[in-house]
Amino acid sequence: MTNERWLRWAISRHLRDRGFSVNMNGVRLGNAVIDDEVVGNQWRMVLEVKSGHDDVVRGLGQLSEALSHGYQTAALVTSLRRARRLDTRGLRKH
Numbered sequence: 001m002t003n004e005r006w007l008r009w010a011i012s013r014h015l016r017d018r019g020f021s022v023n024m025n026g027v028r029l030g031n032a033v034i035d036d037e038v039v040g041n042q043w044r045m046v047l048e049v050k051s052g053h054d055d056v057v058r059g060l061g062q063l064s065e066a067l068s069h070g071y072q073t074a075a076l077v078t079s080l081r082r083a084r085r086l087d088t089r090g091l092r093k094h
Contacts, residue, residue, distance in 0.1 A: 004051040007078070011047060020039065022038050023036065023037040023039070024036055032066065033062070035047055036048075044072060045073040045074065046066040046071050047074075048075070048077065050076060050077070051078070052081075
């Protein structure tokens with residue numbers, strides 16, 4: 001099982017290698033605390049990292065809170081095994 005510490009290390013290394021600035025401290029937005037923030041040239045993105053035992057629905061709520069506070073992009077980071085088990089029908093836009 002993939003742990004959250006390794007996921008955070010891997011995604012931050014990936015983004016830093018591509019020239020982005022990554023803030024690994026929690027970012028408070030209203031009632032939610034987002035795990036990570038990525039900053040580029042006039043562009044901001046939040047990352048919510050969920051390991052195998054975390055609540056994904058709560059993570060999606062935190063990401064929607066971040067989007068309502070002005071972030072351009074939000075991403076949920078989880079293990080490949082967990083991502084394959086997610087039902088994405090509720091996430092599709094109509």
